[in-house]
Amino acid sequence: MVIEKINIRSGPSCQTPSGLGLNAMPSISAALTTLLADMFALYVKTKNFHWHVSGPHFRDYHLMLDEQATQILATTDPIAERVRKLGGTTLRSIANIGRLQRVLDNDADCVSPLEMLKELRGDNVKLTAHMRETHALCDEFGDIATASLLESWIDEAEGRAWFLFESSGRS
Template sequence: MPTAGNNARTALIETLNGALADHLALFVKTKNFHWHVAGPRFRDLHLLFDEQAQQILALVDVIGERVRKNGGETITSIGAVGKLTRIADEDDATLDAQAMVERLLADNRQLRERLEEVKAVSGEADDHATNGMVDDWIDQTEERIWFLSQSLK
């Protein structure tokens, strides 16, 4: 548990919950695209989107537990996810593969920015565990960005 003041801890919990909401929203969007991708790139993108969705989902519990270990409460509902996430909804199941890749690329870049905020705020809160863990979360996000950007070439 961090030793910094209550304001720093509160900011960390809020930022972690935002990152948690982003991961949940990005998981749903990535799975949506996994289910609905079509066209000549179907197999490759279907598999890529599934791999990325599983990677994103694997961090949900880890982030939620960081919130709890810092004395906070995690988000509790789909409504809370909607309020806190920066990942835009996508209800169009007819997007072409190119648009799907472009949107996931932009969303992962947005998530990377959020994780940079977690990195900064965890440092201010003297939460060395979260600060160290977030490096791995950023690395995973950068790998997804790389794979998605390479699939646009």
């Protein structure tokens, strides 16, 4: 068995020892922090569309988007706490989110309901791909705890994409 030497500095430290190795923490923490920025961006976009959806399917879309936003927001604390458990630091501001997010904002005054659903579906599909990349990184470093969390979040994102696909008339 190999035991990795942990560098312990005198005085207060911001790093929590994780036992995963020196290179694992910065790599996985950075990937999770970027994922966290994406989740916040997707949350705001989903709420934006929830607030502004209109048309004959208003009630169904309004409720579905609210449910999806709630699910997305629920992932944010576990992601940030996982980063901290690994010994990393995570988001500190809205500006930090803006610098890291890969989910594009939509500030348009008017978006049709079907375009909203298609755009969110695409965002969830891309988010799933990013989570799979992060899962592969976790596998590389033997971080089974983070990989396990990602598996649930991947399933949730796939579920959101599926609902958006079916609700948009499969287009």
